[in-house]
Amino acid sequence: MGHAGYQELTPADVLTPPGTGAPEVTDRAWCVRWEREPRAEELVLRTLPDTLDFHTSGSTGPSKLWRRSLADAWSEAGMLAGFVGVDEPGAVVSFAPPVHVYGALATLLMPARLGVPVWYRPGYIGALPDTGARRVVVVATPWIFSLLLRNMDWVRALDHVTVLYSSAMLPADAHVFLEQAGPERAALVELLGSTETGGIATRRWCAGEPPAWTLFPDVSFAPTGVEGTEGADGAVPLVIRSPRLAHRPGGSAPDSWPTGDLVEPLDDRAFRLVGRVGRLVKVNGRRINLDEAEHALRARVDCADLALVATHDPMIGEHVDLYVVPHAGTAPGGTDLTPALDVLGARPRRTHLVPVIERSATGKLRHPQTAHSPNQG
Numbered sequence: 209m210g211h212a213g214y215q216e217l218t219p220a221d222v223l224t225p226p227g228t229g230a231p232e233v234t235d236r237a238w239c240v241r242w243e244r245e246p247r248a249e250e251l252v253l254r255t256l257p258d259t260l261d262f263h264t265s266g267s268t269g270p271s272k273l274w275r276r277s278l279a280d281a282w283s284e285a286g287m288l289a290g291f292v293g294v295d296e297p298g299a300v301v302s303f304a305p306p307v308h309v310y311g312a313l314a315t316l317l318m319p320a321r322l323g324v325p326v327w328y329r330p331g332y333i334g335a336l337p338d339t340g341a342r343r344v345v346v347v348a349t350p351w352i353f354s355l356l357l358r359n360m361d362w363v364r365a366l367d368h369v370t371v372l373y374s375s376a377m378l379p380a381d382a383h384v385f386l387e388q389a390g391p392e393r394a395a396l397v398e399l400l401g402s403t404e405t406g407g408i409a410t411r412r413w414c415a416g417e418p419p420a421w422t423l424f425p426d427v428s429f430a431p432t433g434v435e436g437t438e439g440a441d442g443a444v445p446l447v448i449r450s451p452r453l454a455h456r457p458g459g460s461a462p463d464s465w466p467t468g469d470l471v472e473p474l475d476d477r478a479f480r481l482v483g484r485v486g487r488l489v490k491v492n493g494r495r496i497n498l499d500e501a502e503h504a505l506r507a508r509v510d511c512a513d514l515a516l517v518a519t520h521d522p523m524i525g526e527h528v529d530l531y532v533v534p535h536a537g538t539a540p541g542g543t544d545l546t547p548a549l550d551v552l553g554a555r556p557r558r559t560h561l562v563p564v565i566e567r568s569a570t571g572k573l574r575h576p577q578t579a580h581s582p583n584q585g
Contacts, residue, residue, distance in 0.1 A: 214239045214327050214337055219248070222306065222316055223255040234305045237334060239327045240319065248320040252282060262309040262454070264403045274403050274454035276309075284406050284452055285317030287424055288372070291397050291410055293322060295370045298341030300326040303352050309403050310374045314347040342367040353381035356389075363389055374399035374407070380507050391415045400481070405465050406452040409479070420478045421471075426451055429476065430464035443470040443482040489518045489526040491554045498528065501551050508547035511535060513565045515573050519557060530556035533565055 214237045222233050222240055242248055256278050263271045300319045304311035306328075319326035322345075327337040332351060336359050346352065348371050356363055356371075363369055369389065373382070373396060386394055391414035400421060401407040409421040423429070430447040446469040455461040471479040487498040498516040505514055513533040518526065534543045549555060567573055 212338060213237055213334055214329075216241065219245055219251055219320070220255060223252065225257060234307050235330050237327070237329045239325055239337070241325045242319045243323055243325055245320070245323075248323060249282070252317065252320055253278065260312065262312070262403050273457060275457060276406065276452065276454040280406065280452040281313060281317060282321075283426075284424075285313050285321050287407065287426075288314060288318045288399075289321035291412070292318075292345045292370045292372055295343060295345070295368055295395065297322065297324060297343045297345045297368075297370060299324050299339035299343075300345045300347060301337060301339065302326055302328045302347035303330070303349050303355075304347045304374075305330060309406065310399075310401075311347075313407075314372055314374070318345075318347075336362045343370075344368070345370045345372055348373045350375055350379050353379055353385045356385050357381060360388060363393070366393070369394045371396045372399070373397070374401065378503075380503055386413075386415060400469075402467065404454050405448065405450060405467065406454070408448050408450060408467065420474055420480050422478050423448070424450070429473065442472055444473065445469070445485070446471045446479070487518065489528060491527055491552065496528065496552060504551045505548060508551070509543065509545060511538075511543050515565050516552075516556075517573075527557040528552060528554075530559045531562055531565055532559065533562055 217233075217238045217240050219240055219242065222238070245251060258278050259275050260278055260281055261273055261275055263273055300315075300322065302311070302315040302319075304315050306312045306315045315326065315328055324341070325339065327339060329337075332355060336355075344366055346356070346369055352371075356369075371382075371385075371394065378396075378398070382396065386396060395412060395414045397412045398410060398418070399407050400409040407424055408427045409423050411419050411421050413419055427448050427450045430449050446467045447464055448467060449464045453461040453465055468485045470482040470485060472482055473479045483497045483499065489496050489498065498518060502514065502516050505516070509532070511532050512535050515531045517529045517531065519529045520526065530545070530548055532543060532545065543561075545559060548559075565573065
């Protein structure tokens, strides 16, 4: 039986390999009624293999295979259920493909831990489901906030919406969504992690400025994560210890992992995120967080997509290239890029007009050397 375009599948349909990565699971809309499965944990642990394989997004280099145990994945899904469970959700609506670690945890396993039905949709087009629940968790990717803004009647018909988000920096639409929904109706639960580490930190907020990040219950700072050489503004590399670290085929899980983030530790459990290593550059003496600059540019440059990529300049060292996808039908030179000067405080070393910017399912920029063949402007 279907539910207004969502085909009803059984837990076995989505769990039995290759179900987690099969097109009939990742590429179509479906629902699974976990509330009808009284032995969800037994079913999951019996059906899925003891070792789960996931690939990195390719945002920082070639995609690599990482393995983690089913027991660790089930444990992490329980922590996610705890983060959103305080809102007493009656259903999950997910847009994260289960082929990636975030989607596997939040789309497949978290609803099983909550014991609630899940509706999954792979794309932007189509109706949001009538779940029958008054309190819903939305498992989001970056473009979901604009979708929610276009469907505020659906949001306002609910008593509460908890948006679970794990990706790069929040798009500006996320703040707009929280403002329009209101703190009594909406909350945002952010996750920080990677394929290699699983989830490592989280924060929850409803309005105003986001709070500091707090480590997952089973994660701790490695000594070098707090005592490392200080960088700009007191930032240190974030290095963590976790019992859920993944391993490469034929290898074993490491004792600790450098995340590639720079943070300002606040105590032994909390920190402020300064930025990603490689996404912080200094151009003409001015430090630029490329993630923050990208979001500022998206609000000011009328284009289909854009990205900033750190590069090396033989004269001044670090610099930035700007990649822009013009709107369809826009003539060459028809996109006004002057706001980039104000945001960056310098002209990009080079501007590339490209037909597409390749991104992972969670919105991360894929490795720029392999992502496109740019037309330089």
